[in-house]
Amino acid sequence: MTTQEMTPAIAAGQWEEALAIVALHRDKSAYAELFRYFAPRLRAFGIKMFGNEQQAMEMVQDTMLNVWQKAALFDASRGCASTWIFTIARNVRFDMLRKKQSRKDDISADDLWADGDYPEQEDNQSQQWDVHLVAEKVAPHFHALPPAQRLVMEKVYLDELSHQEVSEQLGIPLGTVKSRIRLALDRLREAIDGPRS
Structure with a gap:
């Protein structure tokens, strides 16, 4: 099958x-x-995340x-193309934030949660991606x-379940999930920043 024969499939979404064509043939029209x-779409995501057109466009590029460069690594059995591409965008964004943060002192828990409260898991895709940054810094x-707090934190930040999903899965009240997260975050702040005076 030629690239021209595949073009209608690409146009249909x-x-x-398209990624397979780029991977196999380095096809510039598919790209x-x-x-x-x-x-x-990436630009809109970048502007929302950075609040800055220049940084958003850098992320897009x-x-x-x-x-x-990595089209050959895409595996359709593990997810759709849009998820894969936005995962790359998320990773690029994290790299950009790391570079920016490296010019400052090491990141602290208060930098992660500027409002002094734990982050709520929401349906918004971009906010879910923020959870990955928190998990990357805090999961170690x-x-x-304590085991009960660790289990809830792993389910929220590593398994990416909502608070409600954790409540249902563990058979505990939603308030208990939230209080365990709050207690765990207090402990993690101490682990990262040291005890507060």
Whole structure:
């Protein structure tokens, strides 16, 4: 099957097919279709995350460059193309934040939760991706938590379940889930920052 025969499938939103064409043939027209579709969506995500057009566009460029270079790594059996591309965007965003943070002192728990409260799991996709950054910085300290708190934190931050889903899965009240998270976060703040005076 030629690239021209596949073009209608791409136009119909078959992004997995487009990624396969890019991976197998380094096809620039298939890549252009991917770019035209995903770049504006990535830009909107970047502006929401950074509040800055320049940083958003840098994220778009880095993400789409990764899509071109790593198309062969896409595995349709593990998820759809849009999820894979937005996962790359999330990772690019984290790299950008790490570089920015490396110019400052090490990140503290208060930087992660500027409002002094724990983050709520929400349906919004971009807010769910923020959970990955928290998990990446905090998860190594989970072993220091009491088992009940550790279990809830792992389900929320590593398994990406909502508070309600954790409540239902463990058969405990939603308030208990939230209080265990709050207590765990207090312990984690101490583990990361040291005891408060």
